[in-house]
Each structure stands twice: as C-alpha cells, then as structure tokens.
Amino acid sequence: MHIKNFIKYSLIFFLLFSGKILSAAELTNLTPGQVNKSLNNETLVIDIRTPREWQTTGIIPGSHPVKFFDQNGKYDTQQWLAAVQKLQSSPDQEIILVCHSGGRSGKVGKLLSKKLNMPNVSHLQNGIKSWIKEQRPTEKACTATQTC
DSSP: OHHHHHHHHHHHHHHHHSSSTTOOOOOEEEOHHHHHHHTTTTOEEEEOSOHHHHHHHOBOTTOEEOOOSOTTSOOOHHHHHHHHHHHOSSTTOOEEEEOSSSHHHHHHHHIIIIISOOSSEEEETTHHHHHHHTTOOOBOOOBTTBOO
C-alpha cells in the first residue's frame, strides 16, 4: 500500500514541477505569411512600437497601434493591458504582437505568456521589417492624437 502512495505522489510531484508538462504557454514566433493568414479570423494584432515608428512605416492593415514602451524604455503593464482588454473579444483571444525587428515584441510576449500566464500570445518574428521585406501592405496608423 505504501508503494502505491509513493508512486502516486511521485507522479503528482513530477507533473507539477517538471517544468514542461504544466508550464506556462510558450511564445510562438510567426512568419509574415502566418500573420497574414491570421488577419482573416478573430486574432488581435497589436503593434507595440512608438507613434513615430507607426508614422514612418505604417502598420499592418487591421492591426491596432498600442505602444508598450515609452521613449525612455519604461512601461506600465497594467495600463497597457487595460488598453488591450478593451480591444479583446474574449480573454483567451489570440494576440499577435508586432514591433520593428522582433526584439521588443518577443520580450513583451514572454512577459505576457510566462509571467502573466496569458494563453495564445505570439509575435511576428523579425517584426515589421520582415513584413515590409516581403512587400506586404501597410496602412497609415490612426492614433488618438492623429486623424486619418
């Protein structure tokens, strides 16, 4: 009887602490083609770059410009999440993050998926640069301080 309990508790311990089976969601790297396919469904594409960057290159059509970092590299996660939640149709809606080259969106994506346990978070690998390199369309970004 003690052996069965030992095995049962060992299995529970393994499942809880193995780090792979019950770990937080992993951030997925997406290609421009994969992002493009996601634009036709309920996926929420969020461009986390700065307003100056949005004006320089434009944004992916259908994406939402919601900057994450300020000009000093600081951020307010709660304020940003509040803005994103207003855009979400459900808490588990797939989110794709976009930045210039994939560095910032990767960091933010890992924060969301690992630290905040948000499911379904991905990012555009190599950022808007890869989107533009494949000659995919962009559109002018409309922000609260800029009319389109």
